[in-house]
Amino acid sequence: MTAVKEIKATLRPKAGKGAARAVRREGKTPAVIYGANEAPLAIAVDHVDIRTKIYAGHFLTTLYDIDLDGKKHRVIPRDYQLDPVKDFPIHVDFMRLAEGALVRVNVPVHVINSEQSPGVKRGGAVNIVTHSLPLRCPPERIPQSIEVDLAGMEINNSKHLSDVKLPEGVKPIGREDMTLVTIVPPSGYAEEQRQAAEASEAPAAAAAPAAGAAPAAAAAEKKPAEKK
Numbered sequence: 001m002t003a004v005k006e007i008k009a010t011l012r013p014k015a016g017k018g019a020a021r022a023v024r025r026e027g028k029t030p031a032v033i034y035g036a037n038e039a040p041l042a043i044a045v046d047h048v049d050i051r052t053k054i055y056a057g058h059f060l061t062t063l064y065d066i067d068l069d070g071k072k073h074r075v076i077p078r079d080y081q082l083d084p085v086k087d088f089p090i091h092v093d094f095m096r097l098a099e100g101a102l103v104r105v106n107v108p109v110h111v112i113n114s115e116q117s118p119g120v121k122r123g124g125a126v127n128i129v130t131h132s133l134p135l136r137c138p139p140e141r142i143p144q145s146i147e148v149d150l151a152g153m154e155i156n157n158s159k160h161l162s163d164v165k166l167p168e169g170v171k172p173i174g175r176e177d178m179t180l181v182t183i184v185p186p187s188g189y190a191e192e193q194r195q196a197a198e199a200s201e202a203p204a205a206a207a208a209p210a211a212g213a214a215p216a217a218a219a220a221e222k223k224p225a226e227k228k
Contacts, residue, residue: 002142004063004074007049011068012042020091029089033066033073036096043068050089054080061105061142066094076103076139097139104173106132108145109180116151123186124155130180133161134173141169148181155189158182 012023012030020030028044029051043066053059059080065072075094083090097103109130114120133146146166148159159181161172 002063002140004065005053006065006067006072007045007053008067009043009045012044015042024090029092031092031094033068033075033094033096036098036101038096041068041073045092047088050092054089058144061107061144063097063139063142064094074139076105101139102136103139103142104134104136105142107135107143108132109148110145111148111150111181113149113151117153117183119153119155119157119183120150122155123189124183125186126150127182127184128180129158129182130161130178133180135166135170136173137167137170141167143167143170146180150181150183153183155183155185 009031010028012019023030023044024047026044027047029047031043031045031050033041033043045066053062060077062077064075064077066075073094074097076097077092078095079093080089081091082088095103109128109132111126111128114126117124117126120126135143137143143166146164148164150159153159158179160176161178161180162176164180166172
């Protein structure tokens with residue numbers, strides 16, 4: 001089950017740019033809770049705490065209980081805005097989670113067992129074609145990542161979404177045949193393959209005339225000598 005973390009928040013009495021700047025001067029970040037057919041709530045969260053959670057990773061796929069004056073709101077972050085110069089959060093959007101609701105999330109794709117790939121051992125490079133997957137699932141079943149096993153993969157092989165077993169209750173959004181990962185050949189691989197093919201064909205080609213020459217030689221030996 002997905003772990004649920006906690007965020008403490010306070011209500012913002014006013015909305016608008018001026019009020020948001022005042023909140024930031026107090027060391028807090030303005031945010032909003034919306035959804036589940038309820039009125040939006042303008043809130044403020046601790047600036048250091050929310051910044052730490054954002055930069056820790058998986059922020060947009062993590063469930064939170066927002067403690068607002070003793071009442072907890074189960075939410076999932078939907079978006080956040082960063083200052084274009086200083087990269088600190090200036091606003092966060094949280095979506096309420098109604099009981100029984102499904103959520104859409106983008107989950108990162110991770111590769112495992114690359115050291116067990118014959119293609120990688122021969123110099124091939126792992127190419128992640130799809131870096132994140134759009135999924136629909138219950139909030140408590142959001143996976144942290146989707147793992148793609150590269151064991152046994154050769155050069156020019158691919159793994160598709162249909163090759164991956166998703167957790168129970170998790171459904172993909174989009175084509176099930178989408179390519180996730182490929183093993184790209186190293187530089188000069190095609191030329192090496194061509195040369196190897198030519199080398200294997202050369203002995204067979206050389207043996208063919210030799211095999212035909214033997215009957216001809218035998219026929220020459222049996223031909224009687226001409227009388228003078």
